[in-house]
Amino acid sequence: MPVKHLDRAKSRLRGAAPGGAAGHRDLVLAVVRDTVAAAVAAVRAVLVVCEDARVVEALRGSGAECVDQPGLPGLNAALAFGADRLRARDPASVVGALQADLPALVPAQLRAAVAEAAGRRAFTPDRPGTGTVLLLSAAGGGLDPRFGPGSAAAHGADAIAVGLGSAALRCDVDTAADLAVAAALGLGAHTARRVRAAGRVG
Template identity: 55%
Template sequence: MAVAVNLVVPLKRLTAAKSRLAERAGSGELRSALALAMAMDTVAAALATPAVRRVLVAAADPTELGALRELGAEVVFDGGESGLNAGLRHVARQVRAEDPDCVVGALQADLPALRPDDLAAAIAASGARRAFCADRAGTGTTLLLSAPAGELDPHFGPGSARAHTESGAAPVELTVPTLRADVDTPDDLAHVQLLGVGEHTRAALQTRTRAC
């Protein structure tokens, strides 16, 4: 039976997003716009993935994310707890209460080159186990999936790939380049542009170029 996933996409306040991109993204306003655009392209790709049933954006301030609702995502409060993992656990509990036997996933919001076929391949490769996809450096995590009816148990942060392995999650052993390409640094941003970013990120980068 095919696995259907309810994906939670955590998104910090836009004013605090992507500070390490200051050199490439410009002012705080432009960085916020770029962070939102990358989240929009990530969410759009997730919504276009047949194995994904729901996409819930976990936000500290859901009111600033109307653009993501327009795409079809559910924008929900992350519980106001400190840290990404606490917010993910909060929303995962809500999802599990509504659908006890489902697979819950956590997908990073900064995957602007994400393609639905890469995400679908990773979900299929999980084999209904708790599993994760590491970033292209092999140290971080871009996607974490629970087993059906199982706990998500997120351990995002520095060294999360190792932490997820040690907590019993199976690594996804596929190339899936667009799923591994999150954006934290100017080098990451250059890399995703080579892969080909989505329309929202492309427009935000063009706006940044005109502003310079």
């Protein structure tokens, strides 16, 4: 699971919470914490690759392993780094990349998507259907992340789509409008507290 430096993360979400830059960081971190909590409850191991010591501190005790690894050249490099680290421990396993901006995620939907993949290379598109929220390797296979514009089509070239009916899994949050959709589905505890304090959504 990749997490950007909090000062640069989710620029299009700015203004969704009061308090200026600090309020924005708190909201982003709340979203990350809820996504991690759901993932930890759903899969065997969660590795967060980040570049901010504040993320490491916030996730202490979450059940996820958090690696502060600044300087990686972009999202795909961070995901490849994490996948290689996990694969070294269990060469025959399925490894996955899950976006960290899924505040409505529930463990059952993530478990169901992994089960649907059944050891095959698979992906889950985002709500508009153009991006990717989850990418799974085949058992023992490479992750080969292709995140960026049009990533759903890029991943769909050699992966099956799973989790298409899982609204919370597909609801990544980039804008205030996305946050409102996630709130209608049901936010995780950390994000819900931030949103209630802001009085902006739900």
